[in-house]
Amino acid sequence: MTLRHLTRTLRWLLDAEDAVARATGDTVRILANSDTAALGKLVSKQPITSAYVQSILDTGRRAGPIGGFARGIFLGIFDPAQPGQLLAACWAGANIVPITNDPEHGAYFGQALVALDEHFGSIFGPQPAVTGVWESLQHGPQSAREIRNDQPFMTITEHSSVLDNPNIRTATEADYDLVLPASVSMFTEELGYSPLADGSNGYRLRVRQLIAKGHTMIETEQQSVRFKADFGIVTSEAIQIQGVWIRPDARGQGRAAPAMASVVNRALKLVPVVSLYVNDYNTAAIRTYERVGFATVDHFATVLF
Helix, strand or coil, X not given: CCHHHHHHHHHHHHHHHHHHHHHHCCCEEECCHHHHHHHHHHHHCCCCCCHHHHHHHCCCCCCCCCCCHHHCEEEEEECCCCXXXXXXXXXXXXXXXXXXXXXXXXXXXXXXXXHHCCCCCEEEEEHHHHHHHHHHHCCCCCCCCEEEEEEEEEEECCCCCCCCCCCCEECCHHHHHHHHHHHHHHHHHHHCCCCCCCCCCHHHHHHHXXXXXXXXXXXXXXXXXXEEEEEEEECCCEEXXXXXXXXXXXXXXXXXHHHHHHHHHHHCCCCCEEEEECCCCCHHHHHHHHHHCCEEEXXXXXXXX
């Protein structure tokens, strides 16, 4: 890092810290590297619902900023009666991910984020906290494209009793050209736009990375992916399944439950808990997951920008 870059970064951090303190009456502050242990302790109290943040920490990331805002920051609320004890935290990068179930904490984080005047792709996490963040953040520069207020957060800890599909396998690099169209279709159906629309290679890289790690499970038929699911988040405590997709012509034929059973059973060889969250209006998917053995243990919410 050059001296000029360091000076610019320090200036940004000082300005950002001042803006956050003013907006929240010193309730929220930007975490520093010295807060890493406290952050890890907080996340460890809810390792399944906080798996996304745990996966960030697992890369060796510490609590403090790396440069400016571009590589994300952690915000924190400390217990005034017990200095050093972190009550709640929030990751703020391309997405906002609160680590709390308290809507009041969420609202404070939202105030801090408004003061930072950045733009985000989404807010997701425990329903009360996301509601609190959005309560404040809606007064910022962005409008919500869609709000998904209730997303059952489901887990399974035992192998599924559903007879699994023996044709489900781990995708390899040779499958990339088959997996990419399926992944794009899944994303487009879920979010309403193509992840390739901006011309960047970010999504292609994400698909390649999942395959390289052995985290994409597929069933193929006639040089096409018929079923796909990803181990989207992997920690020592849990795997969160994401990107579940069935080719349209293969839907409604009872294929989903056996395929998901295969994915779950493989995941449970690696971790004690498998999780996912789903939109409450997707009743067919919820029924399938319940049939496989998932149970709702919490509720998430998502705000899309």
